[in-house]
Amino acid sequence: MEGTIRNKDIFRVMEEWAPTHLAYDWDNVGLQVGSYNNPVKKVMVTLDVLDSVVDEAVQNNVDLIIAHHPLLFKPLGQINLDSSKGRLIRKLLQHNISVYASHTNLDAADGGVNDILCDLLDIRDTDILLTSFTENLIKISVFVPHSHKETVRNALSESGAGHIGDYSHCTFQSNGQGTFMPLEGTDPYIGKQNELEVVDEVKIETIIPENKLKNAIDSMVEAHPYEEAAYDLFPLENPGKSYGIGRIGTLPEKVTLKSLSEQVKEKLDIPGLRVTGDLTKKVSKIAVLGGSGEKYIQKAKRLGADVYITGDMSFHTAQDAWEMGLSVIDPGHHVEKVMKQATRDYLNDNIDEKDVEVIISQSNTEPFQFI
Template sequence: MSETVTVKQVVEVFEQMSPKHLAYDWDKVGLQIGTMNKPVSNVMVTLDVLENVVDEAVEQQIDLIISHHPVIFKPLGQINPDTPKGRVIQKLIKHDIAVYAAHTNLDIADGGVNDALAEALEVTKTTPLLETGKDKLVKVIVFVPEDHADGVRRAMHEAGAGHVGDYSNCSFSMPGQGRFMPTDAADPYIGKSGELEIVEEQRVEFLLPQSNLKGVLKAMEDEHPYEEVAYDVYTLENEGESYGIGRIGVLNEKMTLSKFAEHVKESLNVPGLRVIGNMQDEVEKVAILGGSGEKYIYDAKRQGADVYVTGDMTFHPAQEAADIGLNVVDPGHHVEKVMKGAVKNYLDEKFSQSKNQLTVYVSEANTEPFQFI
């Protein structure tokens, strides 16, 4: 039987993909409108929260919007429905639609905006264009009755525990005996109140990024049969995986800048784009940064990129790119719309494995302000 899910539960699952700590400190991410306790049946994923998107959400009876660009970025002095921003916020509140924003954290996250762009452009063997940090590692040790150890281990792996380098499903187990005496207030899975119980258990250990800890512990507690789960969490000195903004990788085969520009245009479904560089140059190593990436041209050059795909190039940085010999393809800012399908696919997969009923829609409303003529 399906159960109702709340905004909080959707956010907890989504933040396993796009943890808030990845965001730049100046960014505005997280729940921006609404309450975490609101029941949710329908979620809409969008690049922007404009009025046409809100109208679409009202028509689709959406309970929660997950947006890449924050609906509230600069401080508001007032909510005036005579202004476009005021009307948007008024409609969202009037129709009880919660809004959650994942901005630079979704740019940086594995499987987020830049990975989706790399996949669309068939760029492989990617690494971050610019490292912004390293995830801290923790060790979780949990004590499980032997006949439930495999189930708990599997649930914790699926929530993000046990990835070591290029290996997944990593854990360590050791047999032992658990001893406990339930009190009169307890409702024990094994044993009786007031009687000492001795159970054959396994001690199961996992390494995991600290950013996955919350989701892993929830998965552990949901799968574990005991009323009170015995577990330990240790912070480690080991360095975790690095993460960063943008991606750099390689094409399967070299092509001219002219052919690559056509490839970008077709793959990202844009009516036009701008190119800096010699159209006959051969390109193979590709740097990618969705959104506004002109300030990273020197990082792309230092990493040895033959071409840099990014949006919002302005005149003087474009001249600088030409001066340093960096080819650039600018398909616009709106290509970040690839995040809609990536987030929908992630949530569909996660909630298909749960008892919670959730329908995820992709916004069809057009939020691209530019037209090509």
């Protein structure tokens, strides 16, 4: 990035990792408080936006807070400055601190919260536990003179088209002839006004997720030499990439439930956790869902999980899992704090560190204590 970096620039970088369309419709992600256009010199990453976190941001001259949990999760009927939420919003505005949330979109994203948890726990060969979004694919065909085929092909590929699995720049090209007649008022790249022109052209075909289509077309048109680029769009029935919350995978080798529980406690840096099931039983297939995942015990069991690691497990749901033979490890909701270091690393890799400093909040937002 060059020049003054503003909030919207940081938001764009975050949304390249965790696009907002991956968020559930009941969620509230993106800008919470502040302005898209405020300049940014210091960013602080946190799990939650509490009073102690905002005080820390003020003390550290932070311009932007990036949080996992939305500050404004439920609609506010009023901003009552006598309430804790109202006082918090006033403090943010008084100190010109903006707040941005990346929540269920960061849960679902590649390399997001659930993938981080799996990496820390050495859970491998993972699949999505609960699919929440599948990309719609569009086939785009563009007709271009031979002189610009590589330029246009690269413009499409670099804007997100032509990616299939682990391959990029996937296109098909066929030769043909295009005809056109430039009319009055045109300034044709090839040909003369009021004369029919026949040009040897290449048809470049590729696919692109629908959410990246506009950017790809803009890039293609900019790279195309003609005043009016000719292209076709075809919606496809082929399913695109799927995204979702939670992961299910396997450990490198079987371990006892007790050993796995101790690893969770150590790797996620927590003082205690709750476990259901036979602690001596050997387990290998593990489902993980950061945050509150008790609604999905049936899904975890159906996919063959021996153990389900998730937070906020209630008494009767834990009993149900126990009865169906699914062990549960509840390390608490707060283990989503793993997103703090990962987000800092990601931002440092994708923005100019000389211009923007990214720090991690040191405030403890875990409400529970173990005695």
